[in-house]
Amino acid sequence: MASWIWRTQERYIGVVGMHSSGKTVYLTSVIDHLMNHDPARFRLGPDTAAPVTLRRVRPEPVNAGWEAFNYAGNRAALATSGRWPRKTRDRAEFAVAFERSDWRFNAPLLRLFDMPGERLADAAMFGQTYAQWSDHWHRYAADDAHQRAASAGFLDALASSPVVAAALIDAYRLALATAVGEHYKPFVTPSSFLLDAAGGVAHGETPAEIAAGRFVGTSEATQFVPLPAAVRAAHPELTAKFARHYETYQREMVGPYLNSLARCHSLIVMVDVVEMLRSGVAMANDGRQMVRDLMRVIEPGESVLGTALRRLSEAVLQHRPRWVSKIAFVAPKIDLVHPADRDRVLHLMRKHVGSLAQDHDGLECRFFVTSAVVSTKSMPGGESARVMRGLPYRDADGAKIPRGGEQQFPVSTVPEEWPSTWRPGDYSFPEVYPVLPAYQGYPPDQIGLDRVLEFVMD
Ligand SMILES: Nc1nc2c(ncn2[C@@H]2O[C@H](COP(=O)(O)OP(=O)(O)O)[C@@H](O)[C@H]2O)c(=O)[nH]1
Ligand SMILES: [Mg+2]
Incomplete structure (x- = not known):
């Protein structure tokens, strides 16, 4: 039978x-x-x-x-x-x-x-170098009027001389907070700013409140921001530091997500x-x-x-x-x-x-x-x-x-x-x-x- x-x-x-x-x-x-x-x-x-x-x-x-x-x-x-x-x-x-x-x-x-x-806002990091991710972000900011408006302070800080890492990080966090808070924009990368590995989330009324206590990276010590090509060329040391932090983030935050998607x-x-x-x-x-x-x-x-x-x-x-x-x-x-x-x-x-x-x-x-x-x-x-x-x-x-x-x-x-x-x-x-x-x-x-x-x- x-x-x-x-x-x-x-x-x-x-x-x-x-x-x-x-x-x-x-x-x-x-x-x-x-x-x-x-x-x-x-x-x-x-x-x-x-x-x-x-x-x-x-x-x-x-x-x-x-x-x-x-x-x-x-x-x-x-x-x-x-x-x-x-x-x-x-x-x-x-x-x-x-x-x-x-x-x-x-x-x-x-x-x-x-x-x-x-x-998903970090998807541009999948398989891409720090330089590629940076270029991706700046292309998007150039194309998108709201992103550009929200990022004005950050773009100014990039154009100022000398560039100071801490000032760039603060300005970038404020740009992300403004994009989220004023325009409801979810394209926030690194996404740890909105949602960190421990499940902590951003909240607050004003951009300054939203930005407070949030990190663009896996921790306060490993933050990074997208630098445009010209700034990368002029500041190789800063670029190398941000690239290292980017790679840590890629490994710890993007890797597991990518792993799940790929399954x-x-x-x-x-x-x-x-x-x-x-x-x-x-x-x-x-x-x-x-x-x-x-x-x-x-x-x-x-x-x-x-x-x-x-x-x-x-x-x-x-x-x-x-x-x-x-x-x-x-x-x-x-x-x-x-x-x-x-x-x-x-x-x-x-x-x-x-x-x-x-x-x-x-x-x-x-x-x-x-x-x-x-x-x-x-x-x-x-x-x-x-x-x-x-x-x-x-x-x-x-x-x-x-x-x-x-x-x-x-x-x-x-x-x-x-x-x-x-x-x-x-x-x-x-x-x-x-x-x-x-x-x-x-x-x-x-x-x-x-x-x-x-x-x-x-
Ligand atoms: N009317 C209606 N609201 C929904 C439905 N599904 C979700 N929502 C609303 O969307 C909110 C968020 O849903 P949730 O599943 O928590 O979203 P998640 O953050 O993507 O998991 C809920 O609190 C509801 O207010 C639905 O089928 N009908
Ligand atoms: Mg849910």
Whole structure:
């Protein structure tokens, strides 16, 4: 008699995105839908076939060196307290194994990784020298008006004579703080400035407050800033010092992140169109820059990653690199957008990354609009009225309010195309408290998460 030989198909899936783009909520909802699977509410398999059922769903131990993703805690925050999960700062993994009714020989073991997007700002360091990284930064500052404006003091300090290392470092930190604080720009490199190895984060109201206590490097003693070619040529000693600090940073901060990225078969890349519309053109430009850097790093065949990995020590490189073969570009929080405009969000996302995602052989890219925890309802309105219903998170002044009753509120119409420019606050998509089915065993209502998982798991 024949017996089935089940083989485990292990899939490494990384969720990459900026802080607050929704990674933790996303993973919590996906895991909840797997652990409490209902084929009617989380539909796997092709549309034309009978819905897939899952058997023997069970968590598995995570890889050594990884923190376990706090699924139970996050789920409890949502379901019991009606709060969004607490912010996470570190890399975390959740591993889950199950059998699918439509897969006869393979049983998936999914390894899901929550990866901080701040590190993507360092993507230009992957496989590049200090000089190349410096040139990259200065090219971007020359091209991007907001970056240039925020960096005026730093650019002046570079032009002054004599150049003083400490003054340059202070001026650079102030430039980064201004870019973050005034323009919501996430393209901050070295990203230790926003998020250090210990999980410490920058906060404050003014640029000076934000900059205080933050380092551009692995520690206070090993800071560095990008020097343009002319300054490098004129100051070889300073350049050599910064290059040494840069290499330390590359090894300690960029290496582990690169290592994790290189393990993934598939990536889910959060493209937070809603947040870009809320936060202004400067933030959207940075988001695009970071996708560009990510694509350069993972481009198959092209051996940026290979070169970078070969340069890393054995200690960092614990496995053979494989190549990312699928990317799901995901617009999260689509429940904050009126249903009439959701296709527009898809279109804007395609435009945002489209050309960057095209020319890559061996890499399949798809686009999805999703909501991990649908927390709004749309209200009937005319063609132009966009009215939603939900539990508001902030009052009219932007201050956080306690969870209260349902209210109706207007949301912006999503533009058909990206405007040529827009400012923070031009578009409004109010935040809401999460809503879960009253029945405790029920995972949240979701949009598109099942489609994304089907794509990245196969
Ligand atoms: N309305 C709505 N808000 C969401 C959803 N997912 C995330 N959010 C919001 O985005 C915030 C950040 O989500 P989180 O998962 O913590 O982001 P992370 O920093 O990328 O892990 C949450 O606190 C929510 O306010 C969603 O599906 N719907
Ligand atoms: Mg998180």
